[in-house]
Amino acid sequence: MFTDNPKSKIQDPRSAFTLVELLVVIAIIGILIALLLPAVQAAREAARRLQCANNMKQLGLAMHNYHAAHGSFPPGAIGADPVTGSKAGNIRTPFVVFILPYLEQTTRYDLYDFSKSWMSQPKAVGEYLTVWHCPSDTSRRMWHASDVFQEYKGNYALIWGQNTYMDQVKRSPFFLEYGARIADIRDGTSNTLAMAEMLQSPSDQGDPIDRRGRIWNDDSSCYQVSTKLTPNTSAPDMARCADRPEMGLPCTHSGGNVHQDYMASRSRHPGGVQVLMCDGSVHFASESIQLDVWQALSSQAGAEPVQPPWN
């Protein structure tokens, strides 16, 4: 066969790629992938953020359904004295319990015994609640020495004033023994924050106790976000905590002090956090929001002449 047509060897119509051409092609493909990858990651984060916003909407709806049934929003917590902060001997109930029936968690709600504090009924509390987890963050457990607890943290915090756990300065819709009536929200429900995102800090076996993200514990800096600090700030929270600035969780360990503790809203979304307003709408608050605007939005009847930046 070869000898039949010797011409074909000399005048091959096909021409090969040179090494340089091949390298250029590979380089171009590399550049294209490098271009595409961040876009793909951004699209995935956008999808997660949407899911995260949807969860907040569910919580907003549940709060409004609670309001329809009880005439007010659920209390921020029951069991701590709103004047002194003392909890000694009281039956303590966190916010999350009150809202369970409106999140289709009736079974869990029925398990909960209101004649006991949350920490005395490990079977009823601490279960994973999908609606409280933002897919952009990592779900974490609070480890307990007894190991009878399966206490999951969460990503959605109540707006708790402008300063510390005990000192809101200007009342926000949630406080100890208090959940606002819509009539109390004189700044307008679309101008008043109800919830904001927080991050779940690691507190596994062997880790120091870090309260941030504990939705089943009514104590300070667990699920209460203060507008003392703007979102995603590099300024540390004040809490019983471990300082983890590399994870976006800076903190000063106060040992857990109701008169000193405050926690900033934080998220894994680039550029800011998502917030739930009292009218049930969800918005994105930039981390470069002016502090005075952020604080004005957290008060329910502050009469500040501010508009939310997203309006």
Add this chain to the structure above:
Amino acid sequence: MTFHRHRVFAAFATGLLAVAVLPGCGGSDVDRVGVSGTVTLDGQPLESGAILFLPKGEGPSAGTQIENGRFSIARSDGPSPGEYRAEIRSFRDTGEMIPDDDFPGQLTEVRQQIIPARYNESSELEVTFSADRGQEELPFELQSD
């Protein structure tokens, strides 16, 4: 023929590189300054603690940890030019043990704030950041009561 193909290739590659380089990076929508400095309590460097900068007018809040009397905030996280109030807090173990609310049945050590209220809750520390100075260097000399 081969020469021509090389030219096409070179043009194509240059074009793609340009596309790769063109998309710029978005910046922060507020003007910020970097700030660092020292904190002493009664002349001694403050071992640990937190410093906050809260705007009196417009601007975001800023802050960071104090370690061995020093603190530093990068410009990307810093305050805006303008008037700010500084708040400094530091906690210390007291040795007193109380029942642990987070770990029922166990004890925990009480921690105490050691900085007077005039440097935090009712702070008199005022700072003005100006836009033209790149990185501010601030000394804070605190006195205990």
